[in-house]
Structure formats: structure tokens, C-alpha cells
Amino acid sequence: MIKKIVVLVVAILSLLTVAACQEDEGLTLPDLTGKSKQEVVNIMSGLGLQTSIEDVINIDITEGTFVSYGEGFEAGQAVEPGTQVVVQFAKFANVLPDLTGKTQSQIYASFQKFPTLIIEIQTIETNDVAEGLFVQYEDGLEAGDIVNNNSEIVVYIAEELIIPETGLIISKYYEGSDDSKMIELYNTTEEAIDLGNFSLTIYKRLVTETQEIEIPLTGTIAAGETFIIASSASSAEILLLADMESQDLVFIGREAIALTYYNGENTDVFGTIGSGLLYANDRTFVRHMFVSEAKSTFELSQWGVYAVDNFEMFGSHPVSYPDTFVLEDIYKALDYYTQPGGVVEVEYIWNNDGDTAYFTPGFEDNDRVRFIGIDTLETGSGTLATDAKNYVASLLENAEHVYIQHDPVSGIRDTYQRHLGLVWADDILVNYMVVKMGYSQNNYSDPTQALVFNGISLDQWFKNAEAYAQENELGMWK
Numbered sequence: 007m008i009k010k011i012v013v014l015v016v017a018i019l020s021l022l023t024v025a026a027c028q029e030d031e032g033l034t035l036p037d038l039t040g041k042s043k044q045e046v047v048n049i050m051s052g053l054g055l056q057t058s059i060e061d062v063i064n065i066d067i068t069e070g071t072f073v074s075y076g077e078g079f080e081a082g083q084a085v086e087p088g089t090q091v092v093v094q095f096a097k098f099a100n101v102l103p104d105l106t107g108k109t110q111s112q113i114y115a116s117f118q119k120f121p122t123l124i125i126e127i128q129t130i131e132t133n134d135v136a137e138g139l140f141v142q143y144e145d146g147l148e149a150g151d152i153v154n155n156n157s158e159i160v161v162y163i164a165e166e167l168i169i170p171e172t173g174l175i176i177s178k179y180y181e182g183s184d185d186s187k188m189i190e191l192y193n194t195t196e197e198a199i200d201l202g203n204f205s206l207t208i209y210k211r212l213v214t215e216t217q218e219i220e221i222p223l224t225g226t227i228a229a230g231e232t233f234i235i236a237s238s239a240s241s242a243e244i245l246l247l248a249d250m251e252s253q254d255l256v257f258i259g260r261e262a263i264a265l266t267y268y269n270g271e272n273t274d275v276f277g278t279i280g281s282g283l284l285y286a287n288d289r290t291f292v293r294h295m296f297v298s299e300a301k302s303t304f305e306l307s308q309w310g311v312y313a314v315d316n317f318e319m320f321g322s323h324p325v326s327y328p329d330t331f332v333l334e335d336i337y338k339a340l341d342y343y344t345q346p347g348g349v350v351e352v353e354y355i356w357n358n359d360g361d362t363a364y365f366t367p368g369f370e371d372n373d374r375v376r377f378i379g380i381d382t383l384e385t386g387s388g389t390l391a392t393d394a395k396n397y398v399a400s401l402l403e404n405a406e407h408v409y410i411q412h413d414p415v416s417g418i419r420d421t422y423q424r425h426l427g428l429v430w431a432d433d434i435l436v437n438y439m440v441v442k443m444g445y446s447q448n449n450y451s452d453p454t455q456a457l458v459f460n461g462i463s464l465d466q467w468f469k470n471a472e473a474y475a476q477e478n479e480l481g482m483w484k
Contacts, residue, residue: 037081038072038093046072046093054087061097063152065119069098104149105140105161113140113161122155129165137166170267172300174199176274177232177323179263179291183314186244187237187255189263189276192323193227194298201225206235207272208254209262211282220266221252232323247320259287265300274300288314288455295324307473313455313463331459331467332433333409342427346414347457349430354402359385360394360445362424363402365410369425376424378413379450379468380440390482394445398436405431414456428464435467442471444481 033053038046043059050057064073075081076092085091100123103116110127117125128144135141143149144160153159173195180188189206193199201223208219227233236248237255245251257263262277277286290312297308310327312319319325333349340348355370357363360382364374383391402408410427412418420426429436441448448468455463462470476483 033085033087033089035075035079035081035083035085035091039081041072042070043095046095050091050093055085056088056090058090058092060092060094062094063099063101064096065098065101067096069096071096100153100155100157102143102147102149102151102153102159106149108140109138110163113163117159123153124156124158126158126160128160128162130162131165131167133167133169135164137164139164168267168269170269170271170273171195171199171203172273173298174201174204174227174265174273175293175297175300176263176265176276177293178320179276179286179289180244180317180320181257181259181286181288181290181314182241182244182317183288184241185237186240187257188240188244188247188317188320189235189255190320190323191227191233191235191265192293193229193231193233196229198226198228201227201233203268204273205266205268206252206255207264207266208257209264209277209279210257211260211280216280219254219256221254224250232321234320244317247317257286258284259289260284262304272302275302275304278304290314290316290319292319292325292327293323294327310462311466311469312461313458313466316458316461318461328460328462331435331462333411333430333435334459337411337457338409340412342410342412343418346412349409349411352408352410354405354408357395357398357402359383359391360398360440363398363429365408369410372423373425375410375427375429376420376422377437377440378416378426378428379437379448380446381449382440382446390445393481394440397443397445398440401431401434401436401439402429405434407432415452415454438464438467438471441468442474442480444475444479444483447482448472 033055036049038049060076062073067073073094073096076094079091100120105113105116108116113127114125117123130141132141141162141164144162173193175192175194176189177192178190180186204223206221206223210217210219221235233249234247235250235252235255236244238251238253260282262275262279262281264272265274266272276291291309292312294308294310337347338349342348342350352365352367352369355364355366361377361380362374364370369375382394385391385395409430411430413426413428416426418426440446448471450465450468452463452465455465457464459467475481
């Protein structure tokens with residue numbers, strides 16, 4: 007009996023000693039790996055600590071099991087009794103993974119943890135990422151974003167971005183007065199270009215839609231050379247120039263015509279796709295010399311416009327666009343009074359404004375000449391009117407020869423029985439220069455292109471003059 011009491015006393019003393027040691031050394035946080043919330047609560051409740059539970063998103067650990075202690079704590083760490091300790095448990099969520107550098111199969115593997123998500127992989131053209139590797143998520147989603155169950159997630163992988171050849175340009179456009187049509191291409195580069203990579207696309211404007219007609223190209227175009235595609239219905243003279251014929255090359259001046267690369271991209275365009283304006287009928291368009299690269303949007307300023315049936319410049323490029331013209335002998339041989347386009351030589355007397363003047367013989371008083379295609383301000387209405395009057399006077403009084411030309415459109419008399427005319431000071435058309443200097447808007451129009459100078463219709467010369475004045479902010483365009 008005495009022996010049992012002694013043993014009990016020793017055991018109690020031992021427990022007291024352990025308790026004393028724990029009080030001196032503090033508590034040690036246990037390893038809770040793989041424990042559930044209930045298991046952790048059971049363990050932590052006997053340690054004399056203030057324990058709180060927190061859920062954190064973690065898709066790599068079974069949901070509801072221990073992840074870690076809160077910030078500043080870890081298993082095996084000694085803490086004082088009563089210490090506040092946070093214990094974190096795994097919570098599952100659809101967290102978009104980081105797919106950087108992953109292939110299509112690796113991307114699908116990365117989403118095996120997310121059986122409720124609907125994954126679609128698409129390609130996007132880029133050369134910033136190796137072909138076949140992840141580029142981005144759609145709709146601005148990023149790695150780490152959380153999405154709902156059953157979400158449709160689009161993932162883009164890289165497809166090689168094919169950079170089209172932009173050194174091949176549409177250099178000329180021709181629509182004759184008959185059924186003749188031509189498109190000329192020009193290789194601006196120093197290497198041959200395979201035309202098999204291109205097609206011509208004609209965008210035919212219909213009542214409610216635009217129809218696309220594709221003409222595949224064949225052959226090779228050498229560096230600095232041209233290539234002409236002609237309509238099969240063209241005249242024999244045109245077909246002799248052609249490198250290729252097509253029965254589908256049909257247009258009437260309102261269509262857009264594109265040079266299309268094999269990936270479907272329009273590299274160069276003549277005209278505006280979808281527009282129905284009749285802007286190019288019975289005209290020849292030639293790309294200006296300064297254009298050396300294809301352009302996917304049409305800019306009229308890149309083109310010089312020639313008169314109908316003018317194709318002498320085809321087969322050679324670049325071509326210098328005329329910037330001046332003279333009164334040609336074919337018109338001097340015609341009579342002003344009886345033949346449209348004909349001229350009569352006169353002497354300048356004076357002008358009372360920028361668009362009306364007196365000449366002798368036969369163009370005085372009520373028979374004075376009203377200049378065709380311009381309308382300057384009346385004298386006394388301001389500086390611009392005075393400048394216009396003085397400018398016209400300076401041209402005429404210093405000319406050795408002055409001619410009045412019969413305009414085929416307007417005739418030789420207006421409703422006031424004044425003479426009408428195109429007035430030339432030597433080889434300078436005064437009417438044209440008044441528009442070019444900005445003293446008048448362009449009021450000349452002749453869709454028939456009855457008068458042609460230096461291969462360009464007078465109608466177009468006046469348009470060019472107004473464009474020049476506007477571009478340089480001259481006169482009324484300041």
C-alpha cells in the first residue's frame with residue numbers, strides 16, 4: 007500500500023515537471039497536413055490558443071483540408087498560450103491557369119481540374135509568340151481570374167502572321183469608250199514577285215449589296231516591271247498590250263478593285279468598297295511617281311487622271327503626270343465662230359473684273375467676253391476681287407498673242423448675248439490659272455471630255471487646279 011502511494015506521487019511529480027517545462031518553453035504548433043476542419047478544431051482546442059479558421063482558394067489541395075497557418079506562423083513554431091493563430095483551409099474555385107508557353111494539348115491538360123468549364127481554342131495571327139503557343143484569353147480575361155461554373159472560355163494560340171507583299175501596286179486603271187478594260191500592276195521592289203499569291207477582286211455594287219468577283223493571277227512579275235490584265239472583250243489594240251486576259255474583268259467606273267493577297271487581305275485598293283459613285287467611268291488613272299507601296303484605302307491624291315481612250319503610257323511605270331499644257335495647233339486650225347474648240351486671235355483692251363474682259367476686234371461693249379468656268383468676285387467687293395482683276399490684267403497685257411477659244415459645252419454666247427470663251431495669253435489658259443491661284447472656285451464641267459490637252463481633259467485640268475489651290479491655301483482657300 008505504501009509502495010503504490012509512492013508510485014502515484016512520483017507520477018504526479020512527473021506531470022508537474024512536464025507542465026512546468028511546457029510553461030517555460032511555450033507551445034509548439036502542430037503539423038496539420040491533410041487534416042480536416044473538424045480534426046484541426048479537436049487538436050487546437052486543447053492547446054490553449056485563440057484559433058480562428060479561414061478559407062483560401064487553393065486548387066492544388068483537397069477542398070476543406072488544411073493549407074497553412076496564417077501569416078507569421080508555421081508548423082513546429084513555439085508560441086505562447088493564448089496566442090491568436092489563423093488556420094487556413096482549401097477552397098476550390100475556377101481560377102484561370104497561367105498558360106504561358108503552353109501548346110494546345112498542354113492547355114487542355116491545364117483545364118482538367120476544371121470539369122465545369124467549356125474550353126474553346128482558337129488561333130490568332132501574330133509573330134510575337136511562337137506558332138502554336140498560348141497568346142491570350144478572350145474578353146480581357148487573365149491568368150488568376152476566377153470564373154463561374156459552366157463559363158465558356160476562349161483561349162487563343164499563335165498562328166503565323168503572314169505579312170503580305172506591299173511592293174506590288176495597282177499602277178494604272180483604264181476604261182475605254184468601248185468595252186476595253188485594263189488594270190496594270192507594277193513591282194516597286196528589287197526582286198521578282200509571284201503573282202500566284204494574289205488575285206484581283208472586283209467589288210461590284212448592286213442595289214442592296216456588294217458582289218465580289220475574284221480573278222486569280224498567274225505568272226511572275228520581275229523587279230521594276232509591269233503586268234497588264236485586260237478584259238477579254240477589249241479591242242485588239244488593247245489585247246496586244248495584255249499579259250493576261252480575263253472575261254471577268256468588267257467594270258463601269260463605280261466599282262472598287264482590290265489587289266488581294268492569298269490570306270484574304272486587300273493590300274492595294276482602287277476605289278472605295280461599297281460606294282456606288284460613278285467616279286472612274288471613261289477615264290484613265292495613273293499612279294503618281296511618289297507612290298512606292300500598296301495602300302489598303304483609296305486616296306485620289308495618289309492618282310493622275312487622263313482623258314478617255316488614253317492608254318499610251320501603259321506598259322511602263324512610273325509615269326510623270328503633266329503639270330502644264332498649251333493651246334495645241336489642232337485647235338488653232340479651227341474657227342471660233344463656227345467650230346467647237348476653234349479659236350480667234352484678238353488684242354486685249356481691258357477687264358473690269360476677274361472674269362470679264364474686252365478685246366478687239368469684235369469683243370467690245372455688249373460683246374465683251376465672259377470667261378468660261380470661273381466666277382470671281384465683283385470689283386469693289388474686297389481685296390480678293392481686286393487681286394483677281396489685276397492678276398488677269400497682268401497675264402493679258404503682257405501676252406504676245408491672245409486667243410479666245412470656243413468652248414464646246416457652253417457655246418459662244420450666254421443668255422445676255424455676251425461672248426463666252428476660254429481665254430489664252432500665249433500658251434497660258436487664263437480661266438484655268440484663275441482657279442489655280444484661288445481667285446475662283448472651279449465652275450467648269452464637261453463629262454464628254456470634248457477638249458483634251460496633253461492627254462488630260464480640260465474638265466480634269468480645272469479639277470486639278472482647284473485641288474492645287476486648296477492644298478496650297480491660295481486666294482479664297484486661305
